[in-house]
Amino acid sequence: QHIRFNDKLYFGKPPITLETISSNDYSVKLCLASLSVNHIPINLMNYRYYGKTIITNCNLNKATTNCPTKKCRNNGRCTNQTISSQLYTCDCKHTSFNGRYCMNMKRGYRFYENGPGITFDVEQLQRQHSLVNDYHDNNHETISFGILTKVMSGCVLRTSNGINTYEDYLQIDIYQGRLKVLLIFNNQDEREQLINDQEINDGKYHLVVYKRTYSSIRLQIDRKITEKQLSNKITNYKIRKRSVYLGYNTILKQGFQ
Numbered sequence: 173q174h175i176r177f178n179d180k181l182y183f184g185k186p187p188i189t190l191e192t193i194s195s196n197d198y199s200v201k202l203c204l205a206s207l208s209v210n211h212i213p214i215n216l217m218n219y220r221y222y223g224k225t226i227i228t229n230c231n232l233n234k235a236t237t238n239c240p241t242k243k244c245r246n247n248g249r250c251t252n253q254t255i256s257s258q259l260y261t262c263d264c265k266h267t268s269f270n271g272r273y274c275m276n277m278k279r280g281y282r283f284y285e286n287g288p289g290i291t292f293d294v295e296q297l298q299r300q301h302s303l304v305n306d307y308h309d310n311n312h313e314t315i316s317f318g319i320l321t322k323v324m325s326g327c328v329l330r331t332s333n334g335i336n337t338y339e340d341y342l343q344i345d346i347y348q349g350r351l352k353v354l355l356i357f358n359n360q361d362e363r364e365q366l367i368n369d370q371e372i373n374d375g376k377y378h379l380v381v382y383k384r385t386y387s388s389i390r391l392q393i394d395r396k397i398t399e400k401q402l403s404n405k406i407t408n409y410k411i412r413k414r415s416v417y418l419g420y421n422t423i424l425k426q427g428f429q
Contacts, residue, residue: 202321202328205268205280205377210314216281246318247379247394248274267379268318280318313342316381322373324349344382349373353382353391355402366391368398 207214243250244262246269251261264274315329328351329344343354353366370393372378381392390399 201323202319202326203280203282205318205320206278207317208315215279217279244274245269246274246377266316266381268377280320312386313384314382315344316379318377318379319372320375320377321346322375324373342384344380346373351380351391351393353389355384355389362403364389364400364402366398366400368393368396370394370396 204216207216244264246264247267248262248264248269251263262272262274264270267274268278268280270276270278319328323346325348326346327343328346329342331342341356343356345352345354347367349371351368351370351372355364357363366389368391370378372380372393378393381390383390383392388399388401390397392398
């Protein structure tokens, strides 16, 4: 079950029209790797503005390792292990990596302060993938990405509904070095939030998966899962989002640091 996006999804910093957000609290320096929205992979370089402040390499440490001694890297999982066989393989499909030990990054994007950003339309992307009919349920959504950062606070992801950014939106923030999900509905009258206490600002790669169903929200960071049941009022609202913003954009104050 999935959703159809009807408006904007922001990465890096919310719109300047949001009065509740100060000008300096939400700048972010990080690397996003293998971003997907409702299981559709996003090639961010197709949407970036020209400039050198976004690059396609996160410069991760590729130290050698062995599976199963140190097992697979970057949240990859060892498979095909038996008592009589020494054959081990790594399942990397849910990570931002491939290769024998999930050590080769597929593609990552580094953002710099006040640099150009990336914008793409989710509905157009779904049409290109011929998946529009599969995204009819507005009560379900899934967003996943890999992230590397050392900042204590900042806005990583932002959505809004229509021109009025005060209506329904989802926001994922870095809050005291951890990720926080905030759901706002009905002109901010209804809200829910969820914090995963897994620290993500250690400069290492972390795999993030956010899921919302009709009755709950779930935030998974690496192996740690935090889940919360939604209030009855929240479950009555449908999610409608269309576009995605990453880094600096004309409607954003700043991009990633």
